[in-house]
Amino acid sequence: MLWTKRKTLYSIGISVTILFLFIFTRKKYPNSVPPWPTSNNIVIYNRIPKTGSTTxxxxxxxxxxxxxxxxVLHVNMTKNRQVMSLPDQYVFINNVTTWTERLPAFYxxxxxxxxFTRFGVANPIYINIIREPLERLLSHYYFLRYGDNFRVGLKRSRAGNNETFDECYSRGGKDCxxxxxxxxxxxxxxxxxxCTEVGSAEALKMAKQNALEKYLxxxxxxxxxxxxxxxxxxxxHFFKGALGHFDQLDENRAHLRYTKKKIPPxxxxxxxxxxxxVYKMEREFYDFVRDLFDAVxxxxxxxxxxxxxxxxxxxxxxxxKIKPT
Incomplete structure (x- = not known):
């Protein structure tokens, strides 16, 4: 008889504990699946050179x-690399999602x-800007030679080389x-x-898929x-007042960085x-993103x-027909 009472009390205790944990979890995570708490407090702008990203x-x-x-935090890649190793990706994701002292954060x-989802973590808010591919390449080509209006005194890597893009292209130069x-x-x-294999159809397909599904x-x-x-x-919560602020900027701030000299091909x-x-593929991707943005x-x-x-x-x-819960 005593054993039966103890067994009953033991069962009730376990049931109460389980019920308490269930109620606590439901209150903390009402959608049953605990959301990653910092994902909507992080914006990542993986900016592409010569697309207006500095502005x-x-x-x-x-x-x-x-x-x-x-x-605002700048991700500075060593030796201008664009990709990370798998372990570096893990460390990066762990850093930005647990660095609570710097939340909300714009990277x-x-x-x-x-x-991020490959590591079991919700993606942050991704945004980006792209440019017509030939225009982007021309801007980069002449930027290396003539610099821009942003860091006027800085000598660029091709300073003094006045070869035009046409001349470079006709001789098969590296920069063009x-x-x-x-x-x-x-x-x-x-x-x-x-992704870095030049002309890869698989890379183009993945880029389109990510632009469509992974970027806000x-x-x-x-x-x-x-x-x-x-x-x-x-x-x-990041961009309140952004349009009004942008509209009141003077011309130099609204177009903060432009190449000093460009010669059309x-x-x-x-x-x-x-x-x-390669141009056809990059142009196809640009047209895809442009049409997507226009529709949105x-x-x-x-x-x-x-x-x-x-x-x-x-x-x-x-x-x-809103019903009470």
Whole structure:
């Protein structure tokens, strides 16, 4: 009889403990699957060189961080590498998701897309900007020779070399090789071995998939203002007031960094480049992202395509028949 009572009390104790743990867990994680607590407090802008990234980072992130209460951190890759080893990816993810003293955080740097979910962690908010691939390459080519208006006194690696892009292309020079154009696809493809293989169809496919599924928003250089407007209404805890701030900047701040001298290529060079497979793939990716952004922007503005309308747009949904829980 005594044993039966003890057994009953023991069972009740276990049941109460389980019930307590269940209630505690439900209160802490109401969706039953515990969300990664920092994912929406981290924005990663894995910026691509010569796409307007300096303007965006300085005129938006560094100007707004105090007002909106977030931290800006630069990811500086050793020797300008774009990819990390698998162990380095783990350390990076662990650092940015557990460094609570620096949350919320806006990370930016020239680094390929890192998939946090491969390590069992929710992805942060990814954003990026891309540029028409030949325009980007031309800007980079002449930047190496003439520099820009951002760091005027800094001598660039090709300073004194006045060879035009046409001349370089006609002799098959390294700086104008189409391998140098294979840039935006690898940044979006990520850290798989095929991402850096020039002309890889698999890399193009992965880049499109990531741009579509892993990034909140990818804009284009020529529509930076539209992107800023969208970010303000979709990530307000980082970008509140961003459009108004951008619009009141003077011309030098709104176009913070531009190459001092660029010579457009002639029609013969253009014709040859347009037939190149690498250019065709990079252009295909650019067109894909541009069309995706355009569709998102038109939907958000209800067809007006005016950035200023975004903050005034009424909700396109409402709730009905709300029942008590």
């Amino acid at each position: 965006f980072t300085n005129a938006i992130a560094y100007d707004l961080y105090k007002e909106n209460g977030f931290n 930016h740097g020239h680094v390929a897309y890192i998939d 090789d189409m391998k140098q154009m294979w840039m935006q696809i690898p940044y979006f493809c990520g850290h798989y071995h095929f 928003l990818v804009g284009t250089t020529d529509r930076m203002r539209d992107m800023i407007a969208l970010l303000e209404v979709t990530v307000p 002639n029609e013969q060079t253009l014709s040859m480049i347009r037939r190149d497979e 922007f038109k939907k958000a503005t209800n067809g007006t395509s005016r950035a200023a309308d975004l903050t005034k747009m009424p909700l396109q949904y409402h709730f009905e």
